[in-house]
Amino acid sequence: MLKKFRYLDYYLLVPYLVLCAIGIVMDYSASASWIQNQYGQASNSVMLKQLLFVVIGLVVALFFFYFKLSNFRNHKLIGFVWLALLGLLVYLFLIGRLDPSSVVNGASAWIPIGPFNLQPTEFAKLVVIIYLAHIFTQRQDAMRQPDFHVRDLYAPILLVGICLILVFFQPDTGGFLIIAAIMVVMLAASGISLRYGFSWMALVGALVAAVYWVLDNVNLPKSIITNYRVRRIVSSLHPFQTRTNDGNQVFNSLVAIDHGGLFGVGLGMSSQKLGYLSQPYTDFILAVIAEELGAIGAILVIALIFFLILRCYLIGVRSRNPYHSLLAYGIATMMLIQTFFNVGAVLGLIPVTGVTLPFISYGGSSMIVLAISMGIMLNISASEKRVSEKKVAAQTAK
Numbered sequence: 523m524l525k526k527f528r529y530l531d532y533y534l535l536v537p538y539l540v541l542c543a544i545g546i547v548m549d550y551s552a553s554a555s556w557i558q559n560q561y562g563q564a565s566n567s568v569m570l571k572q573l574l575f576v577v578i579g580l581v582v583a584l585f586f587f588y589f590k591l592s593n594f595r596n597h598k599l600i601g602f603v604w605l606a607l608l609g610l611l612v613y614l615f616l617i618g619r620l621d622p623s624s625v626v627n628g629a630s631a632w633i634p635i636g637p638f639n640l641q642p643t644e645f646a647k648l649v650v651i652i653y654l655a656h657i658f659t660q661r662q663d664a665m666r667q668p669d670f671h672v673r674d675l676y677a678p679i680l681l682v683g684i685c686l687i688l689v690f691f692q693p694d695t696g697g698f699l700i701i702a703a704i705m706v707v708m709l710a711a712s713g714i715s716l717r718y719g720f721s722w723m724a725l726v727g728a729l730v731a732a733v734y735w736v737l738d739n740v741n742l743p744k745s746i747i748t749n750y751r752v753r754r755i756v757s758s759l760h761p762f763q764t765r766t767n768d769g770n771q772v773f774n775s776l777v778a779i780d781h782g783g784l785f786g787v788g789l790g791m792s793s794q795k796l797g798y799l800s801q802p803y804t805d806f807i808l809a810v811i812a813e814e815l816g817a818i819g820a821i822l823v824i825a826l827i828f829f830l831i832l833r834c835y836l837i838g839v840r841s842r843n844p845y846h847s848l849l850a851y852g853i854a855t856m857m858l859i860q861t862f863f864n865v866g867a868v869l870g871l872i873p874v875t876g877v878t879l880p881f882i883s884y885g886g887s888s889m890i891v892l893a894i895s896m897g898i899m900l901n902i903s904a905s906e907k908r909v910s911e912k913k914v915a916a917q918t919a920k
Contacts, residue, residue, distance in 0.1 A: 526588065529904035531837075537830045538583075538896050541881035542576045542889075544823060549884045551790050552803035552810040559797045568803055568884055571638075575886045579893030586897025587904070591846070595656045604681065607649050610642040611688035618692065631692045641887035643689050643697035648891050650682055650701050651708070651852030658712035659845040666713040679705075696875030700859045707855040708848055711838075772870045774798040775806050778813035779820075779869075786816030803884045805876055808868045824865060827880055831857050837903050846902045853895045 550569035557565045593599065610633065618630025632639035657678045658665065665675075682705055690698040778794035781787065792813040795802040802810050812820040831854050838850030857880050864879040866872035878888050 526904055529907040531833075531900055531903035531907075533833050534830065534837075534896065534899055534903060537826050537833075538881070541823070541826055541830070542579070544826075545882040545884075546572050546576060547789075548807055548811055548814075548882060549803045551792070551814065552795050552807050553884070555790070555792075556795050556797070556799075556802055571886070572884050572889070575889040579889050582890060583893040583897035583900065586894050587900045589897070589901060591849070591898065591901060591905075594652050595845070600653060600656065603649055604653070607642060607646055608685065608688070610640075611646065611685065611692075614642065614692055615688050631694050631697075638886055641885070643692070643694050644885075644887040644891045646685055646689060646697070647701055647704065647856050648853075648894060650685065650704055651849060651856065654678065654682070654705060654708045655845055655848035655852060658708060658848055662713055662844055675709075694876070695873075696860075696863055696877035699863070699875070700856060700877070703859045704852050704855050708852050711848060711851045771800060771806060771874060772867070775809040775868050776870055778809040779817070782813035782816045782820075784816050784818060786812070786814050786819055789814050805864065805874065805878060805883065806868055807883050808865060808879050811882075812868075823882065824861070827857070827861050831861070834899055837899060837906065841902060841906050842909065843902075843905075846905065849898060850902055853899060856895070857892075 549572045553568035614630050774794050792810050795810050799806050834854035838847045841847040863877040867874045878885050
């Protein structure tokens with residue numbers, strides 16, 4: 523059992539551990555002063571919870587490092603996981619409409635379990651990756667044929683589509699877009715004709731561009747303008763004009779970045795976390811990092827995340843196992859899109875979608891899902907190294 527440690531991928535493990543450590547420190551820095559400012563007393567509760575999530579995550583990552591990945595392809599297990607996931611998403615859909623008090627920040631996305639909150643959408647991302655990797659690997663030969671038609675994938679697309687609809691109506695636009703992006707990328711990576719992938723991407727790109735143009739140039743009815751999703755898009759287009767209401771978060775984020783300059787004002791010295799940024803240890807923690815550690819500190823954090831993402835893609839490219847490759851592409855895409863949405867929102871380039879910064883933002887469900895993902899990636903990397911070593915040994919013996 524310990525022999526597998528020989529194949530540990532330190533290009534995955536070290537950045538993962540460093541990012542988790544940075545997250546714990548910055549969560550404490552961003553939360554302690556904010557809690558004191560809001561409630562009149564200092565608290566390290568957020569930091570302690572995040573530390574607990576990281577420790578649990580390391581145990582979970584170790585488990586999936588040793589986990590036999592072929593078990594994910596068991597039909598009974600897949601069916602049970604999907605049933606449980608859809609049950610949780612349906613529960614959130616219903617409770618959000620029957621019990622308005624369960625809605626937090628405009629969305630019914632969390633299920634309280636004691637002192638913690640479970641966020642099913644985070645797990646939905648990973649379930650979709652594992653499921654599509656299995657389906658696309660199973661049908662890969664047929665999908666590569668010139669006469670293959672996408673209608674042969676209607677059943678899995680319908681299942682993921684139901685998941686997307688339930689996520690969209692929580693409402694969780696960020697989660698919806700991440701899962702949709704994962705599906706498109708994994709479909710393209712499966713070997714299917716590129717015309718399908720390019721067609722979907724072109725359609726989505728055209729729709730997004732059209733929405734932005736209409737909102738910025740057309741006088742719309744008040745009923746549309748007051749929609750919360752529309753308001754978020756407008757606030758990203760005009761953060762300074764809307765800084766007293768919907769653009770408040772983006773405006774204060776930009777102020778924090780400007781205040782931090784190149785080298786920052788010093789760890790713990792952010793002013794924007796003192797009540798200006800709402801819950802600065804979650805979606806907008808990058809703004810606090812930029813203010814305290816400067817642009818250089820923020821860039822280094824983002825660079826570490828992108829290094830990890832690129833490493834996952836590289837493992838997928840090098841893998842000789844199609845199932846492993848698709849898992850790697852899905853996990854890398856999940857982290858990439860999540861990082862893109864978070865950084866884009868902090869910079870005011872795209873609407874705020876409530877997406878956390880991977881490994882850094884406070885959040886139990888996110889940290890556990892990322893830990894499972896890292897365990898799977900370490901597992902794939904070790905398996906590929908072991909296969910290569912055996913091949914080299916066999917060739918040497920000849």
